[in-house]
Amino acid sequence: MxxxxxxxxxxxxxxxxxxxxxxxxxxxxxxxxxxxxxxPAFAGVTVGRVLSVERHPNADRLSLCEVDAGQFGRFRVVCGAPNVRPGMVAPFARVGARLGGARKSGEAPVSLDEVAPLQAAEIRGVRSEGMLCSGRELGLSEDHSGILALESDAPLGTDLAQYLELDxxxxxxxxxxxxxxxxxxxxxxxxxxxxxGLKLKLPKIKPPAVSDGECPDIEIHAADLCRRYAGLPMGGIRIANSPAWLRRRLELCGMRALNNVVDVTNYVMLELGQPLHAFDLDKIQGGKVVVRRAGDERRFVTLDNQERELRPDDLLIADAVRPLAIAGVMGGLDSEVSDTTTRILLESAYFEPMTIARTARRLGLRSEASYRFERGIDRQGQVTAISRAAALIRQLAGGHELAPVRDVEPEAALRREIDLDLRRVGALLGVDVPRAEIRRRLISIGAAVHTTGKERLGVIAPSFRPDLNEAADLAEEVGRLRGFEEVPERLPQRPAQIITRDPARAFVARTRDTMLGCGLTEIRTIAFVAPEDNRRFPGLDGGSPVVVTNPLSTELSQLRTSLIPGLLGVLRFNLNRQATAMHAFEIAKVFHSTSDTPSEGQRLAAISYGDFIVTSVGAPPIAAGFFTVKGILEAYFVSLGIFDQITFAGIDTARAPYLHPGMAAEVRLAGKMIGVLGELHPQEALRFELSRNCGLFELDFGALADYRHPPRAIEAPPRFPAVRRDLALVLDRDVPAATVIGTVKNVQEPLLESVEIFDVYTGEGIAPDKKSVALSLRYRHKERTLTDEEVNRAHEALVGRVLPLLNATMRQ
Amino acid sequence: MREQLEAIRNRAMAQLGDDASAEQIENVRVAVLGRGGELTAIMRGMREVPAEERPAIGQLVNEIKRELESRIEALQERQQRARMERALAEQRLDVTLPGTRIGRGRSHPLTQVAEEMIGLFEAMGFEAVATQDIDDDFHNFSALNFPPDHPAREMQDTFFLPGGLLLRTHTSNGQIHVMQRRQPPLAVICPGNCYRRDELSVRASPMFSQIEGFMVDRTGIVTMAHLKGVLSEFLRGLFGAATRVRFRASFFPFTEPSAEVDISCVLCGGGGCRVCKHSGWVEILGSGMIHPNVLRAVGYDPAEYQGFAFGVGIERTALLKLGVDDMRLFFENDLRFLEQF
Missing domain, CATH: 3.30.56.10 (Phenylalanyl-tRNA Synthetase; Chain B, domain 1)
Incomplete structure (x- = not known):
């Protein structure tokens, strides 16, 4: 505003x-x-009156004018404007004045400092002592067709900037x-x-002239949407431009001036907040105005000559035959005030905010009027505003009232009295406000206040403040008028008490620390993705993607089902900026839909591309790949103390089609799938123009966080030494390492403490469909040192059982 | 016997000259002191020595043995030192070459700022509670005193989802969820992501994060003065003890009275600059006393309970705190930006 x-x-x-x-x-x-x-774009310009106009002796198109500039005296001026007439009041630039208006149409005004002062000049042999100015020369308008006509009662010799309120x-x-x-x-x-703490002077409103003509009947058929409707017919109207002061005010307030009648309705709206509308009275048929719902009415042409589609609940202003306006939103083309209008009907109504909001929003028609109706105008301001407008129209358009105001209000507004417990004000604000001050403050905003008890006031909120409904609202008024800086700062007095910490938050922090320690940088991506992303990167949950009803664009029309496309996007972004490696992770929400109900889950995902560990100069770096990301996951599971409940297994490629089918695994926690890891599928790598291997993983973070970790049993370090025996097995090439380890452990040799693979060999000396796996087994007894014989016995027995189970032989 | 011993000693000592090689030394050690060495042989043959000479000979043998051993030890030590010195002279690293780089990731600047903010509230006794991003109209709007079609809803352009659901436009839905589940006294913060229909730009993002906070107790216990106290304490904790805090009246549907909170400009300290648009103040958060209609919506009696609530944007706070001026930096994840944190 x-x-x-x-x-x-x-x-x-x-x-x-x-x-x-x-x-x-x-x-x-x-x-x-x-x-x-x-x-103003000028200086030294006053109000002047043209006393006489004569032909210039040496030029047909020029005139010689005598100008009365009040206390500055009389001047002879050469003028080229075709509209100059004796008696005209116009801007007069005296010698020494500066004019910063545009020189040519469409140009901007010039800074006054750059303008030379006006000098007396010989024009075709006649001396001119000043200049009569056009709107453009003064930077007031684009008009250069003639000199600017001021109002005939403008005081001569007054500074024009002051007169037009340009400062x-x-x-x-x-x-x-x-x-x-x-x-x-x-x-x-x-x-x-x-x-x-000042006094408010309301605008003086001249009572309308008494008249007893006909006013159209007003019928409200939708009293739930239109609480009040006042109409006033006026005749004798001469449509013209509004005076400069009025146009100026509208323009300062961001509105365009049109003609005196429309300008007055806008002026009164800006002044009092009540939107008004003027109909051409001669275009209202059947002698009545009906406020009703659109019902079966489907289309309506608004005054901007656009056909609008109506809904049955839209509120219309109609006559006996057809609609005239969409209430509170926009008038109709057929009934608008035109240059030939002589009789008008002024409308001043109270429409329900919600109905105007709905219609205006749907039609995309946000006007100054609808904006005010939506926010709730003065419930009782209709007649005042219409009278104010009528007075201005009488003054500016020569009109007169044809009949008294017809004011229809199906049900009088409720007088809302708020019972204000004064202690409530102090309890909310945390500071005691004296009763007298509360009273004074509430009266200053237009409320009526009376005492109802020792600690109580009855407060009737003014009709223009629908936001004041209960004690808290009044406390706010008192608080904000005296200033919130008056409220002291206090810290809550609470007993010392340990706050509960959300274990999920602690789990995120722990996870983040491990990821950071493993060299991954945390990133944040936006949850909106393209449908294509969700198709290529299905999430762990399998549900269908959540589609946004009103997306910003197709590219952002779904919620992500997986964090992987976001990570890949960030990788591409950085590679485009000359990065050569990126190792990053994200902990964030993903979304999916099951039987049309959207829900959310949390994921931990990572991407690793390019050199992962850069060793010293000259030594080869370790590049990111399947095993580096797997190593990170292992470190993570070890840090959580659940490593022994984790298994990695082959993956169903449909589950993660974006992963390399031969370099991908499913991650299981206690046998349940909780994530995937692997290298990016070469087809996707091609799409993202990646030249090196790209390791990825995504885990169901929620499932991990919710996993009930078994309590950790802490043991003292063993006091007796372990004995190591190595074993090299030759077995079928496709037997996974995990099977070998599992088989050895399954023998349940009590002395066996651990078994690890330290080498896998294929090639010379090994049949093409076989591989050699070297294992290191550690034997230990808790209570004594083992003898070689004991170890040998145990080891041989174990080997003897493992070989047939794995269909393996000892490597020679 | 004595002469024989002296001869052994002299020969050995002669062989153990200063320039004796490691091999020569070892030869002497084996030949004289070793298991089959000369001295060992003499000790073994001691029975043949007359009994009265035995002590003296024994002593001499031990003397020679000690002398040779200490000579050998001295020579070996000298040689070891020489070898080490030779090696030290050769083993020189260019210590200015880079080390083996074991990567260390950086946590996201938004995480760092959010954690600092959460930490301050936790230190003041607030409990952080996670709440949902996908929610319904009731929790995001109606219960927070946004009537249907009310213009206040347009302050927050909403993303809608199928099934009458939406993406929360603020973390204030957390207030409703927590109050529905629990009874006062409450001191809770709800950090999380929110969504509004804004294109990603210097100033806005369709996804951003907030921390909602609220404190509720019996009438008169938690007042606007406590709101001012807690938020001023928080802002001074976050931006420095010299930060000035200003509360300006405003409007939010879910608070009454409502106040926007400004801090003295972090860049110019209040003198006026580009960041504060020459006002000396920057807007940092919205707050107020929880609206009675909100309390009613969760089944609290507004005559019995009251409290305050606030919401603070993490991105905006981070921009101010880090002195950067582009929201997009947080979501582009340019490593050259992230690696500075």
Whole structure:
């Protein structure tokens, strides 16, 4: 909302400087976003009257004019404007004036410092002592077809900038949705008066002239949507341009001037906050105005000549035959005020905020009027506003009332009295406010207050403040008007008490630490992906993707089912910026839909590409791949103390089609699948233009966090030495290492402490379909040192059982 | 016998000259002191020595033995030292070459800032509770006193999902979930992601994160003064003890009174600069006393309970705290940016 300071000053005698006003409004909840300071594009221009006009002796198109510039005297001026007439009041630039208006159409005004002062000049042999100016020369408009006509009563010799209020300060104020009342100059003036302890002077409204003509009947058929409708017919209208002061104010407030009638309706809306509409009275058929729902009406042409589609619940203003306007949103093409209009019907109504909001939003028609109706206008302001508009139209368009205001209100507004317990104000604000101050503050915003008890006030909120409904609302008014800086700072008094810590948060922190320690950097990606991403990178859950009903774009139309595409996107982004390696992880939510119900899950995913460990200069680096990411996972599971419950197994490729089918594994926790790891499928690598191996994993983080970790049993280190025996087996090439280890462990030799694979060999000396696996077995007894004989016995027995189980032989 | 011993000693000592090689030394050791060495042989033949000479001969043998051993030890030690010195002279690294790089990842700047913020609230007795991103209209809007079609809903352009669900537009839904599950007194924060229909730009992102916080107790216990106390303490903890905090009246559907909170500009300290648009203040969070309608929506009696609530954006806080001016940096994940943290 734009608020010109000069307009504000009509209603409140404020002398504080604009910065102070801005500060006080801002801390009281009316945030001034900007202070515009307007300065005229000219200097030394006064109001002058053309006394006489004669032909220039030496030029047909020029005139010689005598100009009366009040206290500055009379001047002879050469003028080329075709519209100059005796008696005309116009801007007169005296010798020494500076004109910064555009020289040519479409150009911007020039800075006054760069403009040379006007000099007296000989024009075709006649001396000209000054100049009559066009709108363009003064930077006031684009018009250069003639000199600018001022109002005939403009005081001669007055500085034009002062007369037109061009030295202006305009506050640009952000109005929160609860403060519809402040979408008006008077509403803001009331706030300023309340904040500075000043008196509010409301605009004087001349009562309408008495008349007894006909007014169309007004019927409200949708009393739930239209609470009140006032109509006023006026005749004798002469449509013309509005005077400069009015046009200027509309423009300062960001509205365009059209003609005197429409401008007046807008002016009153800006002044009082009540949107008004003017119909051409002669286009209203059947002598009545009906406020009704659209019902079967399907289409309507608005005054911008657009056909609009209606819904049955849209509220319309109609006559006996057809719709005239979409209530509170936009008028119709057929009934709008035109240049030939002589009789009008003014409308001033209260429409329900929600109905206007719905219709305006659906049609994409947000007008100054709908904006105000949506936020709730003064429930009782209709007649005042229509009278104010009528007075201005009488003054500016020569009109007169044809009949008294017809005011239809099916049900009178409720008088809302709030029972205010004064202790409540102190309890909320944390500071005691004296009763007298509470009273004074509430009265300053227009409330009626009376005492109802020792600690109680009865407060009737003003009709323009629908946001004041209960004690908390009044406490806020008192608090914000006196300033929240008056509220002391206090820390809560609470007993010393250990706060509960969410174990899930601790688990995230622990996981993050391990990942960071393994060299992975944490990244954050946005949860929206393209359908293509979800198709190529199905999540662990298998459900279908969640589709956003109103996405920003197709590229962001679904919620991710997996973190992998995001990680790959970030990799590509960095490679495009000359990175050669990236090792990163993300802990974030993914989403999927089961039987059309969206739900969310948490994932831990990582990507590792390029050199993983850079050794010293000259030594080969270790590149990222399946085993480096697997190593990270192993380190993670060890850190969680669940490594012995984890297994890695071959993967169903449909589960992770983006992984290399021969270099991918499923991760299982206590036999249950909790994730996948592997290298990126060469086809995807091609798509992302990756030249090196790319390791990936994704885990169901929620399942991991929820896993009930068995309590850890801590043992002292063994006191007796272990004995190592190595074993080289030759077995079928496709027997996995995990099977070999598992088979050895399954023998359950009591002395066997651990078994590890330390080499796998294929090639010379081994049949092509076989491989050699070298195992290291450690034997130990808890209570004594083992003898060689004991170990040999145990080892041989174990080998004897393992060989047939694995269909293996000892390597020779 | 004595002469024989002296001869052994002299010969051995002659062979153990300063320039004796390691091999020569070993030869002497084996030939004289070894198991089959000369001295050992003499000791073994001691029975043949007359009994009265035995002590003297024995003593002499031991003397020679000790002398040779200490000579050998001295020579070996000298040689070892020489070898080490030779090696030390040769073994020289260019210590300015880089070391073997064991990667260390960086946590995301948003994580770092969020954890610091959460830590401050935890230190003041708030409990962090995780809540859901996908929610319904009730928890995200209605219960928070946003009536249907109310213009306040447009302050937050919502992403809708099938089944009447939506992506939460703020973490305030956490307030409703927690209050529905528990009874006061409560001091809770709900950190998490939120979503609004904004294109990714310098100032906005369709996904961002917030920390919602609230404290509820019986009427009069937790007041606006406590809201000011807790938030001022938090902001001074986060931005430094000299930070000034200002509470400005504002509007949020779910609080009444509502206040926006500004801090003195982190860049200029209040003098006026580009960051604070020359006002000296920057907006940091929204807050207020929980609206009675919100309390009603979760089944609390507003005559019995009251409390405060606030919401603070993590990205915006991080921008201010880190002194960067582009939201996109957080979601692009340019390693050259991330590696600075």
């Amino acid at each position: 734009k608020l010109p300071l000069s307009w504000l000053k009509e209603f409140v005698q404020i002398t504080a400087d604009p910065d102070e006003i801005s500060h006080r409004l801002s801390v009281a909840g009316l945030e001034v976003e900007n202070i515009e300071r307007h300065r 202006e300060t305009v506050f640009d104020i952000a109005i929160t949705p609860n403060r519809g009342d402040c979408l008006s100059t008077v509403g803001l003036a009331r706030e300023v008066a309340a904040l500075f």
